[in-house]
Amino acid sequence: MVYFGSVDESGHKVGFHPSVNLYVAAIEVVDGQVGQLLKAIDSRPSRAAENWLILVSTDHGGKGTGHGDGHKVPEICTVFLIVSGPAAQQGKIEKQTYLVDLPVTALVHLGVKIDPAWKLDGQAVGLK
Numbered sequence: 446m447v448y449f450g451s452v453d454e455s456g457h458k459v460g461f462h463p464s465v466n467l468y469v470a471a472i473e474v475v476d477g478q479v480g481q482l483l484k485a486i487d488s489r490p491s492r493a494a495e496n497w498l499i500l501v502s503t504d505h506g507g508k509g510t511g512h513g514d515g516h517k518v519p520e521i522c523t524v525f526l527i528v529s530g531p532a533a534q535q536g537k538i539e540k541q542t543y544l545v546d547l548p549v550t551a552l553v554h555l556g557v558k559i560d561p562a563w564k565l566d567g568q569a570v571g572l573k
Contacts, residue, residue, distance in 0.1 A: 461507025
């Protein structure tokens with residue numbers, strides 16, 4: 446697991462919107478860092494025998510420079526989820542995804558049977 450906080454920090458300082466140049470610049474920096482991670486994974490000598498699933502998400506959206514009352518504001522509660530790897534279903538995920546879907550997707554990919562007693566809110570998405 447890797448956390449990049451600069452996009453969130455930039456959003457709080459200058460605004461969570463694609464019209465804000467500093468916010469977009471922070472996204473571009475993180476995009477480059479994700480690219481470096483993917484290159485490192487692909488350069489592993491044992492890569493061909495490994496079963497990687499790459500999940501990329503955000504923990505929330507934003508409006509203005511905040512994210513209060515997020516459950517009531519679509520720009521705040523809507524997050525993206527990228528699912529990539531041999532086990533991923535190709536194409537766009539049509540239904541809305543939520544942050545709680547990420548750990549369930551990871552667990553299912555790892556072969557963990559989800560126990561209803563855990564009362565997890567998410568569901569596995571983007572897998573074949």
